[in-house]
Amino acid sequence: MxxxxxxxxxxGTEFVGWxxxxxxxxxxxxxxDALSRIEGGPVTVAGAGRTDAGVHAAGQVASxxxxxxxxxxxxxxxxxxxxxxxxxVLDVEERPDGFHARFSAHSKTxxxxxxNGPVASPFSHRFAWHVPYRLEVARMQEAARLLEGTHDFSAxxxxxxxxxxxxxxxxxxxxxxxxxxxxxxxDIVLPGGTVLVYEVTATGFLRHMxxxxxxxxxxxxxxxxxxxxxxxxxxxxxxxAAGPTAPAAGLCLARVDYGEAPAPVAAQR
Amino acid sequence: MxxxxxxxxxxGTEFVGWxxxxxxxxxxxxxxDALSRIEGGPVTVAGAGRTDAGVHAAGQVASxxxxxxxxxxxxxxxxxxxxxxxxxVLDVEERPDGFHARFSAHSKTxxxxxxNGPVASPFSHRFAWHVPYRLEVARMQEAARLLEGTHDFSAxxxxxxxxxxxxxxxxxxxxxxxxxxxxxxxDIVLPGGTVLVYEVTATGFLRHMxxxxxxxxxxxxxxxxxxxxxxxxxxxxxxxAAGPTAPAAGLCLARVDYGEAPAPVAAQR
Numbered sequence: 001m002x003x004x005x006x007x008x009x010x011x012g013t014e015f016v017g018w019x020x021x022x023x024x025x026x027x028x029x030x031x032x033d034a035l036s037r038i039e040g041g042p043v044t045v046a047g048a049g050r051t052d053a054g055v056h057a058a059g060q061v062a063s064x065x066x067x068x069x070x071x072x073x074x075x076x077x078x079x080x081x082x083x084x085x086x087x088x089v090l091d092v093e094e095r096p097d098g099f100h101a102r103f104s105a106h107s108k109t110x111x112x113x114x115x116n117g118p119v120a121s122p123f124s125h126r127f128a129w130h131v132p133y134r135l136e137v138a139r140m141q142e143a144a145r146l147l148e149g150t151h152d153f154s155a156x157x158x159x160x161x162x163x164x165x166x167x168x169x170x171x172x173x174x175x176x177x178x179x180x181x182x183x184x185x186x187d188i189v190l191p192g193g194t195v196l197v198y199e200v201t202a203t204g205f206l207r208h209m210x211x212x213x214x215x216x217x218x219x220x221x222x223x224x225x226x227x228x229x230x231x232x233x234x235x236x237x238x239x240x241a242a243g244p245t246a247p248a249a250g251l252c253l254a255r256v257d258y259g260e261a262p263a264p265v266a267a268q269r
Numbered sequence: 270m271x272x273x274x275x276x277x278x279x280x281g282t283e284f285v286g287w288x289x290x291x292x293x294x295x296x297x298x299x300x301x302d303a304l305s306r307i308e309g310g311p312v313t314v315a316g317a318g319r320t321d322a323g324v325h326a327a328g329q330v331a332s333x334x335x336x337x338x339x340x341x342x343x344x345x346x347x348x349x350x351x352x353x354x355x356x357x358v359l360d361v362e363e364r365p366d367g368f369h370a371r372f373s374a375h376s377k378t379x380x381x382x383x384x385n386g387p388v389a390s391p392f393s394h395r396f397a398w399h400v401p402y403r404l405e406v407a408r409m410q411e412a413a414r415l416l417e418g419t420h421d422f423s424a425x426x427x428x429x430x431x432x433x434x435x436x437x438x439x440x441x442x443x444x445x446x447x448x449x450x451x452x453x454x455x456d457i458v459l460p461g462g463t464v465l466v467y468e469v470t471a472t473g474f475l476r477h478m479x480x481x482x483x484x485x486x487x488x489x490x491x492x493x494x495x496x497x498x499x500x501x502x503x504x505x506x507x508x509x510a511a512g513p514t515a516p517a518a519g520l521c522l523a524r525v526d527y528g529e530a531p532a533p534v535a536a537q538r
Contacts (some may be wrong), residue, residue: 007391009390009391010391011391012394014299056392058392076388080388085389085391085394086386086391086394088389088390088391089388090388094313115444119357119358119359120346120354120357121278121357122278122279122280122354122355122356122357123278123396125354125355127392168313
């Protein structure tokens with residue numbers, strides 16, 4: 001038996017989320033079924049982040065123990081041949097025994113996209129939250145920075161979720177304003193609009209934490225709350241005092257860091 | 270009665286194309302139904318380009334004769350409130366009587382996107398053709414330029430289409446290599462890959478002409494044909510001598526030119 005690390009990207013729109021569920025098709029189930037067919041026996045995969053229904057990934061990581069002897073590129077090709085086009089294996093590498101996608105991770109980075117402009121592009125609605133009223137980016141940037149550090153994030157999580165502790169450490173929390181025109185893709189931003197990307201890196205996240213933060217940042221950008229109110233929200237630790245939970249479609253698990261040196265890009269060609 | 274010009278964008282994946290058809294939902298039908306509800310009577314729209322099933326638009330133009338008196342921004346809001354999210358009205362303006370989206374157009378520009386790399390991003394398959402083998406961009410660029418000018422495009426059209434003449438004038442025909450990472454969108458290009466965009470402006474197009482040209486450019490990029498072979502293909506005027514028709518998903522009607530000065534971007538905010 002050997003341990004493999006799989007780098008994954010998916011369009012989460014039509015999945016019920018990462019985790020296997022009786023109610024619909026999950027990424028975990030589709031991936032386990034594909035791996036089991038190639039292995040010729042049952043394979044269980046562990047995911048670094050348990051993304052919810054409608055949430056995407058550009059750099060999700062999964063680990064599994066397998067007996068199959070295919071090399072990385074061959075296994076990648078075999079998996080992509082049977083997986084749906086909305087789920088792609090970008091890379092397969094062997095790891096030492098004991099490597100676990102979730103428990104070995106140092107940090108995870110999520111990105112949340114907001115399209116801010118009068119009309120939403122028809123190419124953006126699967127991947128971004130359309131906010132038609134004007135957002136003051138500078139206010140959102142100021143507020144986002146206040147979340148860096150170790151805090152009790154009770155105000156920013158889904159109510160009723162049962163966890164050991166609500167303390168989490170955010171390493172980086174920034175809002176960027178990006179232009180998306182002329183970037184090779186059918187434009188997701190129309191004239192008069194911009195894409196705001198909230199990028200957050202943490203050693204761990206509570207359920208719905210990023211989406212609750214984004215809902216609050218939008219309240220701040222719209223002028224309904226002040227940037228400094230974020231501190232008070234953290235202190236009060238009450239979910240109902242913060243902003244609403246932003247829609248799943250805007251969220252993407254961008255990357256998972258294991259303290260490894262990044263692989264040279266050319267190696268994937 | 271007054272004449273209006275509508276600027277449209279759509280994700281064509283789930284439409285049967287621009288033109289009203291008994292077999293499924295067309296952009297024309299959805300737009301006419303929405304306009305008729307607001308008008309309180311039947312409205313017919315004319316489109317600048319009759320895009321096929323699966324083909325997208327970032328700047329399609331439609332014209333219609335209406336009695337309704339709503340101003341442009343109000344009509345845009347009313348239409349977007351009833352249209353599906355995959356079809357958006359970007360702008361509505363009044364035009365002099367006699368303006369017709371198709372017959373008044375000076376030229377149309379189409380863009381065709383190819384994702385060239387070992388693995389297709391799960392975010393690209395609706396909007397691009399994935400070519401996994403290496404393409405020599407310089408060869409494709411050389412070939413694309415040879416199509417500029419007035420030629421008989423019989424070799425690059427859908428067989429059996431009945432048209433008055435197969436002569437068409439291409440004003441601009443270029444292949445660009447674009448990087449799409451960090452552009453605000455969930456990346457459509459994975460490490461080791463690039464986006465090639467074929468951009469073509471012409472006073473008129475034959476049915477499937479752009480997709481037939483792209484299929485041939487890919488043959489040239491893959492080394493199966495030489496750039497100079499394009500000239501011979503034009504001269505032979507036989508569809509079966511050229512490359513295959515590229516998939517619809519990569520094609521997008523980018524803009525239609527009426528010889529008008531472009532509107533300032535700020536006006537749409």
